[in-house]
Amino acid sequence: MIPVQGFDGHKVAVLGLGRSGLSAARALRAGGAEVLVWDDNPGAREKAEVEGFVTVDLLRAGVFDDIACLVTSPGIPHLYPQPNPVIAAALEAGVPVDNDIGLFFRSLGGDAWDGFDRAPKVLAVTGSNGKSTTSALIHHILTAAGRESQLAGNIGRGVLDIDPPGDGGVVVLELSSYQTELARALTPDVAVFTNLSPDHLDRHAGLGGYFAAKRRLFAEGGPDRAVIGVDEVEGRFLANQLAEGPGDDRVIRIASGRKLAGPGWMVFARKGFLAEWRKGRQVASIDLRDIKGLPGAHNHQNACAAYAATRALGLSPRDIEAGLRSYQGLPHRSQLVAELGDIRFVNDSKATNVDAALQALLAFDRIRWICGGLMKDGGLEGLARGLPHVAKAYVIGREADRFALGLPGVEAEICTTMDRAVAQAVAEAQPGEVVLLAPAAASFDQYDNFEKRGEDFAARVKAALGQAG
CATH class of the missing domain: 3.90.190.20 (Mur ligase, C-terminal domain)
Known part of the structure; x- marks a missing residue:
């Protein structure tokens, strides 16, 4: 568990008691907060009460008078098509609204890190399609290469349920637009944008709002390295905004089905072959055509994203290729x-x-x-x-x-x-x-x-x- 920092002795309300909500409530309590919880589902409330949490109807008059923060689950609308009544009440009262992702980033780290030879890293993946496969593939490659890795967020464990990472450990997060849009803290070391296609448009009032939610991970997160899919104009725009110039290798551009050119750092798949180029020269190539766990151009794009992300963490092309070849795929995804x-x-x-x-x-x-x-x-x-x-x-x-x-x-x-x-x-x-x-x-x-x-x-x-x- 990652105990939540910054609320010791303060009241914090949690709305929604699914996986992320209960996880946040436990982590807040572990950090010293007085936690009040609510869910419209009586069964969810009963489950929380069994764990010793106090359930309070958050629409009760005056309930937000002494609340330091409202933590909400990602599935609960906070802006469009209209805010949930509890969130609307918090906004009216001026109470900060956050989610478990924001709590995680504000709480990760501590004195123990001072003794590490290599500080742990957080690698976050967002996008419309392929982010689950890309996140799982990154986790698999790291594990196969002997690196400590934990998979969490929108896949795997709840982000606050993971163990504190050890020396050189990596936390791989899959983040949805619901999560990136609301989180008050976003500070990944490496961030990945796979692609963009219309989805969840009602929750973001259109494609522009949807892209803006994804973009927050980069614009406000300030990652040391950004892996950006540039097959759509939104990705090209994002890469352009993040890079200081064509040769800025803090941005790694990825693509599927076409060759990328220029002086920067690029990873692309074309005709079944993945290629890495830096400073105008090819430095590595992998034949993806016979890898059963990654069929089709869309999975080749996922492979490019995972390759670029793990290269940004210092893995060799040989170790990455071994991980790609041993990957078995995720359920329900090809x-x-x-x-x-x-x-x-x-x-x-x-x-x-x-x-x-x-x-x-x-x-x-x-x-x-x-x-x-x-x-x-x-x-x-x-x-x-x-x-x-x-x-x-x-x-x-x-x-x-x-x-x-x-x-x-x-x-x-x-x-x-x-x-x-x-x-x-x-x-x-x-x-x-x-x-x-x-x-x-x-x-x-x-x-x-x-x-x-x-x-x-x-x-x-x-x-x-x-x-x-």
Whole structure:
């Protein structure tokens, strides 16, 4: 645990008692704060009370009169589309609002670090797509190379639940826009921006607000090194703002599908090969084409980001390549769940938006595509480049008819349920094809989350193939 500093003897309120909320409450108490907690869910309140926390309705009149800070969970709106009533009350009362990420950065470190030969580092990853894979890949590469590493934030453990890092240890954080937008302290040593595509626009009042939330990690965090994906104009703009000139190697530009040029530090993947260039010369190259845990151009971009980040921490190209080759992938992200002869079954349930699904479609040549769910704003036009790879679509979800209408030129069968979609895809798949779950939509019309959707897909595939779970 990382005890929260700065609130010893003060009252702090915690709103939302999920993983991050309870973790923050424990860490605040460990740091000497008097913690008051609230969640609209009675079951969550009961769980907190069992741990000895005092539950207080934070909408009660006068409750913020002596509160030093309100700590809120990332899923609770604090600005758009409108603030949660409790957060609105805190804003009205002038009480600072923070989250567990802000508490972590203000509390990390201590006297013990004075005796370390190498100070611990924090490496933070944000972006629209690929940040979970990139974070897990960085953690894996570091661990495989013998470096102490902990994975936390939006993946792995709650950020305040981790152990204090040891000599030379690295904390790898995956950070969502919800987390970076609100955190009052953001001071990573290395920060990574993977890419940007429209997502969570209601929470940020549009694409500009969404990008601004990501940008805070760099503009306010002031990392020693920034790894920036420059395949979109927002990334190119961010890299330009951070660098003092073309040769400033505090900024490492990364790209997928094209070569980068110039005097700076660059890592890019092209035709399946990753290349590192510095000062106009190539210094390393890795063949990514046969790495099963990283299929497709989108995963090659993730590999570039992880390579650049770990190079910024001092790892050698040889050690990084060994880590890339031993990486098995994350569940629900281009996850190979089964094979039947020359037919592969891939679970990419995390592809909840159009851009992520497009990258999954582009990763394979001939696809039996299971798609659909709760559609997001913006339509399906962004999938156009990937549709020629689709042999047939099997559409699930309550909006299956509407979804299928957005797939011009694609043979689409309205299946509605995962059970029927998998059964049809298994029956019709031919050698050399991939049965791919890449929904391009949220899961909440039929599942609690994308993980449950992916687990259902994998279980039904294995049942259809007669394999043990």
